[in-house]
Amino acid sequence: MLAATLYAAKVHVKTGGEQAAKIPEGSTKGARLVVLVDNNPYREGLETAWGLSAYVEAGGARIFFDTGPDSAVLKRNAERLGVDLGRVDFAVASHAHGGHAGGPKLLAPLKPGLRVYMPPDEGLRRYVESLGLEPVRANSTVEVAKDVYVVKPLYGPPLEVALTIRTSGGRSCWSAAATQES
Numbered sequence: 001m002l003a004a005t006l007y008a009a010k011v012h013v014k015t016g017g018e019q020a021a022k023i024p025e026g027s028t029k030g031a032r033l034v035v036l037v038d039n040n041p042y043r044e045g046l047e048t049a050w051g052l053s054a055y056v057e058a059g060g061a062r063i064f065f066d067t068g069p070d071s072a073v074l075k076r077n078a079e080r081l082g083v084d085l086g087r088v089d090f091a092v093a094s095h096a097h098g099g100h101a102g103g104p105k106l107l108a109p110l111k112p113g114l115r116v117y118m119p120p121d122e123g124l125r126r127y128v129e130s131l132g133l134e135p136v137r138a139n140s141t142v143e144v145a146k147d148v149y150v151v152k153p154l155y156g157p158p159l160e161v162a163l164t165i166r167t168s169g170g171r172s173c174w175s176a177a178a179t180q181e182s
Helices: 071-081 104-110 122-130
Strands: 003-006 011-015 031-037 053-058 061-067 090-092 115-118 134-137 142-145 148-151 162-167 170-174 179-181
Touching: 031 071, 053 071, 053 162, 061 104, 061 142, 071 104, 115 122, 122 134
Parallel strands: 061 090, 090 115, 115 134
Antiparallel strands: 003 031, 011 179, 031 053, 053 061, 142 148, 148 162, 162 170
8 A cells, every 4th residue: 555654663763783863752643654656556546666755744744755756756646645745844855866856846836945854965955955945954863843853864875864753652763775673
């Protein structure tokens, strides 16, 4: 199933056998995750592309996690899934590969000045800034909404950030490549 709702998944990001950030249990009851673009065809009528894009609702925020490789595929799938990208509060670009950061140009006319949290990658920063969006380097773990964190760069190259949601039953963590269930 392409559209999914996740509640209190106990997933932790690890690097070299150690947790990247210690984030205490929170009060958020759950989160909603809708995969907008993926390379696997999970649902009839949706287009695939090599990469990832997800829409997340958590902590009272609407979040765009990665933007996939193709803004046209992203736009059509979001419309088919009923996701209004113009209502997004901020975005997270996990890393600078085109399969995860190819669609910000779709957001620029919808949300001028939108904050885009990203790893400290100069090329990605310049690209996001050139679109009229606000790049925010995540050099350390930062709370971006109630119980929602952008986790500092995990490893590299390329450097990669993750999105973590503190829930009342555990932590949910999304990253494009560096997740491991415990």
